[in-house]
Amino acid sequence: MSKTVIEVKDLFKVYEGPVPVKAVNGISLTIKEGEFTALKGPSGCGKTTLLNMLGGLDYPTSGSILVGGNDITSLGENELIDFRLRNIGFVFQAYNLIPVLSATENVSFIMLLQNRPKEEREDRARQLLQSVGLTGKEDKRPGELSGGQQQRVAVARALASKPQFVLADEPTANLDSESTANLLDIMLKLNKEEGMTFVFATHDDRVINRARRVVAISDGKVVSDLSK
Amino acid sequence: MLKLAWRNIWRNKGRSAITIAAVMFCVIFAVVLRSFQIGVWENMTHEIVANNFGYLQLHQKGFWADQTLDNSLELASVNEQIFLDHPDVKGLIPRIESFSLVSTGEGTKGTLVMGIDPQRELPGLQLDQFLVQGSTFAPDDKSVVVAEGLAKFFNLSIGDTLLFIGQGYHGASAYGRYPVVGIARMRNPELNKQLVLMPFKEAQFMYNCVGRATTLVVDLEEGASYKQVNQELLAAIGLSALELLSWEQLFPEIIQTIEADMAGGQIFISILYVIISFVLLGTVIMMVAERQREFGILVSIGMRKSKLAMVTVMENLILTMGGALLGMAIVKPVQFYFKYNPIDLSGQMREAVERFNFEPKLHTTTSFMININHGSIIFLIGSLVSLYAVWKIMTLNPVKSMRS
Ligand SMILES: Nc1ncnc2c1ncn2[C@@H]1O[C@H](COP(=O)(O)OP(=O)(O)OP(=O)(O)O)[C@@H](O)[C@H]1O
Ligand SMILES: [Mg+2]
Numbered sequence: 001m002s003k004t005v006i007e008v009k010d011l012f013k014v015y016e017g018p019v020p021v022k023a024v025n026g027i028s029l030t031i032k033e034g035e036f037t038a039l040k041g042p043s044g045c046g047k048t049t050l051l052n053m054l055g056g057l058d059y060p061t062s063g064s065i066l067v068g069g070n071d072i073t074s075l076g077e078n079e080l081i082d083f084r085l086r087n088i089g090f091v092f093q094a095y096n097l098i099p100v101l102s103a104t105e106n107v108s109f110i111m112l113l114q115n116r117p118k119e120e121r122e123d124r125a126r127q128l129l130q131s132v133g134l135t136g137k138e139d140k141r142p143g144e145l146s147g148g149q150q151q152r153v154a155v156a157r158a159l160a161s162k163p164q165f166v167l168a169d170e171p172t173a174n175l176d177s178e179s180t181a182n183l184l185d186i187m188l189k190l191n192k193e194e195g196m197t198f199v200f201a202t203h204d205d206r207v208i209n210r211a212r213r214v215v216a217i218s219d220g221k222v223v224s225d226l227s228k
Numbered sequence: 229m230l231k232l233a234w235r236n237i238w239r240n241k242g243r244s245a246i247t248i249a250a251v252m253f254c255v256i257f258a259v260v261l262r263s264f265q266i267g268v269w270e271n272m273t274h275e276i277v278a279n280n281f282g283y284l285q286l287h288q289k290g291f292w293a294d295q296t297l298d299n300s301l302e303l304a305s306v307n308e309q310i311f312l313d314h315p316d317v318k319g320l321i322p323r324i325e326s327f328s329l330v331s332t333g334e335g336t337k338g339t340l341v342m343g344i345d346p347q348r349e350l351p352g353l354q355l356d357q358f359l360v361q362g363s364t365f366a367p368d369d370k371s372v373v374v375a376e377g378l379a380k381f382f383n384l385s386i387g388d389t390l391l392f393i394g395q396g397y398h399g400a401s402a403y404g405r406y407p408v409v410g411i412a413r414m415r416n417p418e419l420n421k422q423l424v425l426m427p428f429k430e431a432q433f434m435y436n437c438v439g440r441a442t443t444l445v446v447d448l449e450e451g452a453s454y455k456q457v458n459q460e461l462l463a464a465i466g467l468s469a470l471e472l473l474s475w476e477q478l479f480p481e482i483i484q485t486i487e488a489d490m491a492g493g494q495i496f497i498s499i500l501y502v503i504i505s506f507v508l509l510g511t512v513i514m515m516v517a518e519r520q521r522e523f524g525i526l527v528s529i530g531m532r533k534s535k536l537a538m539v540t541v542m543e544n545l546i547l548t549m550g551g552a553l554l555g556m557a558i559v560k561p562v563q564f565y566f567k568y569n570p571i572d573l574s575g576q577m578r579e580a581v582e583r584f585n586f587e588p589k590l591h592t593t594t595s596f597m598i599n600i601n602h603g604s605i606i607f608l609i610g611s612l613v614s615l616y617a618v619w620k621i622m623t624l625n626p627v628k629s630m631r632s
Contacts, residue, residue, distance in 0.1 A: 057528055057627050078532060085530025092630065096525060100235035109232075113531055161530070 005165050005197050006031040006054060011063035013049050013220075023049040024060070025220030031165065031199060036191045038200045038211035046220040047201035048169055054199065055088050055167045056080045068164060085113055089158025091168035096154035097142040103129060103153045104138040110161045128156035132186050148179025152186060159190060165197035172204050180206050233543040240518065244547055247511045251551025251606050252558070254504040258497050258602040259559045263592035265493045267567065269486050270593050276482070277475040279352030280416070282445035283454035284461070285478060286320065289471045291442060292478065297326055297397045300440040301470065310464050316452035317461075321348050322441035324431040328394035328402065330424060332382045339378060340422045341392070343431020350445065355412050355425065362386040362410035365427050373410040377421035384408055390424070396436035404434040446472075497602075501609060508613040512544065516620045523621060524629035537618045544617065548610025552603040559599060566592040 006029070013024040023046045031037060039047050052058040053065060056072050064071050067087060075083055084090075097106045107128055108121040116124075129138055132152040142150050151171055158166045168187075172180040184207065190196050200207055208214055216224040237244050277283055285292075288301035303322065311317045324343035329336055346355040346364050355364040355373055365371045374384055382388075388408050396402035406426060414420040432438045446461070448454060458474050465472075476483055516523075526536055570592075 052627050055528070081527065081530055081532050084528065088530075090525075090529050092525065092528075095521060098232070098522060098526070100232065100239045110529055113529075113535075157529070 002033045004030055005033050005035075005067065006199075007066040008054070009064045009066075011050070011053065011065065012061045013046070013053060013058070014061045022220050024053070027063075027217075027220070027222055029215065029222065029225075031197065033197055034191070034195045035213055036188065036198050036211055037213040037215060038202055038208050039215050039217055040203055040208050041217035041223075042203065045217045047203075047217060049220075050217070051167050051169050051199070051201045055090060056084050085110070085161060087164045089161060089163040089166035091151065091154045091158050091166065091171045093170040094147065094150075094174045095142075096157070097150055099142050102139045102141055103134060103145065103156075106142070106153055107157045107160050110157055114161060124160060125156070128160055129153070131190065132156045133182070146179070148175050148183060151175060151179070151183055155183070155187060155190070159194075159196060165199060167199050169201045170204070171200065172202065172207055177206065180204070184210050233539050233546060236539075236543045237546060240515070243511050243514055247508060247544070247547040247610075248551040248554065250504055250507045250511075251548050251610060252555040254500060254606050255552055255555025255599070255603050256559045256562070258500060258606075259556070259599050260562060260592070261493065261497065262598045262602065263559075263563050263594075264566070265490065266595065266598065267592035269489070271570075273475070273482060273486075275352075275415070276479075279350055281475060281478060282321070282350060283448055283475050284446035284458055285473050286444040286446060287442065287471050287473070289469055292471065292473055295325070295442070297324075297395070297435055297437055297440075297442065300324070300397065300437055300442045301444070302440055304439060305469065306444065307465070311446065311461065314457060314461060314464070316449045316457050318447040318449055319348070321345070321350065321445040321447050322428055323443040323445065324428060324435060324437070324440075325442045326394065326402075326431075326435055328392040328404075328424070330378075330382075331391045331393070332384065332388060334382050337378070337381060338422070339424050340419070341394070341424050341426065341431065343426050343428040343435075345428045346425075348447075350447065352415065353425075355410065358412040358414065359410050360413050362408070364410055364412075365425075367427050367429060369409070369427050370406060370430055371409040372406045372424050372426045373412050374408050374425075375420045375423040376411055376413045377417075378423065379408075379411045381421070384411065386410070392434065394435070396434070397440065398436070400436035402435045404430075406430070501605065504606065505609050505613060508548070508610055509616060512613050512616050515540075516617050520629045523624055524626040527624060527626045528630065533621050533624065537621045540617045540621060541611075541614045544614035545607075545611060548607050548614075552607045552610075555606075556599040556603045560594075560596075563592045563594045563599075567594050 008027055008029040011024055011027045012022065015021040015023055025046070027050060039050065041047055049058070053060050056075070060073055063073075065073055072080065072083060098109065101109060104122070104125045107125040111121040111124065126138065129135065132155055134149060134152055134156070137145060137149060142153070145153065154171070155166075172183060175183065187198055188210065191198055200211065202208065213225070213227040215222055286301075286306070288299050291299040291301070306320070308320055311320055322345070324341075326341050328339055328341050330339045344353055345367050346353060347367070351357070359373070360376055362373070364373055372390060374390070386408055390406055390408060392402065392404040392406070394402040412425070414423055426434075428441075432440065446457070448457060454474055458472060462472055523536060527533060
């Protein structure tokens with residue numbers, strides 16, 4: 001019985017406006033350690049909104065999000081930033097990286113924010129870049145890397161902080177099939193070897209097919225939850 | 229973190245170049261403008277004060293307010309040694325300044341009479357430098373040198389005789405007849421119209437004030453601080469019957485004119501600063517807009533906003549500091565060049581300036597304080613402007629900024 005990493009209860013997010021949008025409309029969900037989960041659903045169903053709230057980037061209108069037993073919805077801004085730094089790895093759709101830093105520097109930057117010693121930063125960055133298959137590209141800037149390579153650096157960076165889980169919002173949306181397959185191989189490998197928990201928001205079948213758990217969302221609600 | 233700021237500078241070279249160039253040109257422009265303005269005044273006051281009136285003058289108390297011979301001082305009552313003991317004092321130059329009616333066969337005119345010893349005088353009254361005709365007088369001579377304008381008025385030539393009628397010390401009459409030995413061109417147009425110079429001794433004699441002088445100019449060493457000397461002398465002599473006045477006290481109207489002119493220049497420079505503020509603000513707005521997404525990502529992955537703001541401000545400060553230092557350095561030789569190679573005025577400007585007795589040349593000052601002042605003002609503006617970035621970062625919503 002593996003440990004619970006995220007526990008979402010009765011989560012609502014309403015965007016006020018002339019016509020209020022219930023982007024997340026009563027979701028309860030439990031993510032366990034070591035899962036490789038895809039949140040799928042049509043455009044506008046609320047995947048990003050949900051993921052942002054799981055990542056502490058956005059506050060829900062109501063409901064709770066427990067990470068390691070602590071409710072993150074009650075944290076203040078700086079607490080939340082520090083929380084993200086310690087607990088969550090992020091991979092966004094594109095342009096994740098700081099353009100003026102090399103691949104290695106992008107990966108070590110997050111460890112610098114964590115005040116890790118220099119040696120550890122350099123060792124871990126090299127090791128992570130190696131495990132995402134970027135040996136030899138350590139000193140390249142993002143502009144000199146392909147989209148797929150950039151996403152792999154982003155994955156390396158997400159893992160560098162030793163987070164409890166990695167959130168990835170459409171990480172493959174801008175990638176061709178080969179890069180997508182490659183990125184998924186790497187993430188699955190990290191998931192298996194290091195037991196890292198991954199949660200994706202995606203409508204990319206190439207991702208959904210390889211996920212071990214697929215949560216389908218429609219109009220802000222969970223409509224199916226299948227584990228393979 | 230410093231590395232990140234440094235790398236960011238090189239990232240948008242255009243923006244960095246604009247910032248540095250704007251700051252640099254602003255510093256250069258402000259400093260050049262100010263240097264000329266101050267330089268011209270420095271030169272003018274030097275001309276008037278150092279060459280003619282002296283930085284410090286000693287009188288009988290009350291003389292400056294009521295300039296009559298009755299308020300002249302007794303030379304024996306002044307302990308000259310106290311002055312000579314001061315390392316910055318070269319000596320005391322006695323003068324008698326009074327008025328007389330002067331007539332020739334042609335007519336009569338009120339004139340200003342100065343009894344001086346040209347050999348001991350300040351550069352502006354070393355007559356041999358200014359003679360247009362004839363020669364100067366020796367201390368014991370009984371002859372006069374007439375200013376050019378006055379000579380023209382009387383249609384004088386060398387050898388003509390002038391008749392003086394005036395009032396001497398304690399109501400005595402002051403008569404005299406003296407031959408003209410020289411005609412001098414005085415720089416000051418007012419003086420040039422009405423000045424007659426005679427040997428100091430002869431003036432004492434004519435005005436019935438032997439042993440007295442109206443003014444003792446304190447002749448200072450080059451580069452001495454007259455303010456400091458003034459204070460030290462005042463302390464040393466504990467003036468009771470005398471007054472020791474600095475040129476600022478003697479000619480407050482010069483100070484007022486300078487201040488008014490400076491204020492005018494200040495307005496111009498303020499406008500320059502406003503323009504530069506907008507240019508700098510523009511570059512900061514550009515930067516913030518350009519990095520919206522990146523800021524969002526940095527905050528998302530766990531960088532505190534305060535830290536991010538610090539890095540961003542640092543980047544801007546490096547740029548403005550660089551521009552300011554560069555400007556301060558570049559302008560230095562310019563200041564020196566124009567100090568020693570002043571711009572020659574031409575046309576109307578030249579006439580106007582010459583009419584007021586000044587050299588028709590634009591000098592600069594080389595005082596480095598101006599560079600420091602303007603450099604730091606602009607640096608300050610740069611810092612203030614980067615507060616825009618701070619504000620934008622502190623109110624940043626990572627989700628929104630990443631969606632853009
Ligand atoms: N800041 C916002 N203000 C108002 N409405 C919003 C905001 N953000 C999202 N929405 C709305 O909330 C709903 C869910 O949006 P969300 O971005 O979560 O969808 P999604 O499933 O990620 O879609 P996609 O697959 O296109 O990324 C949409 O109807 C969207 O228009
Ligand atoms: Mg989305």
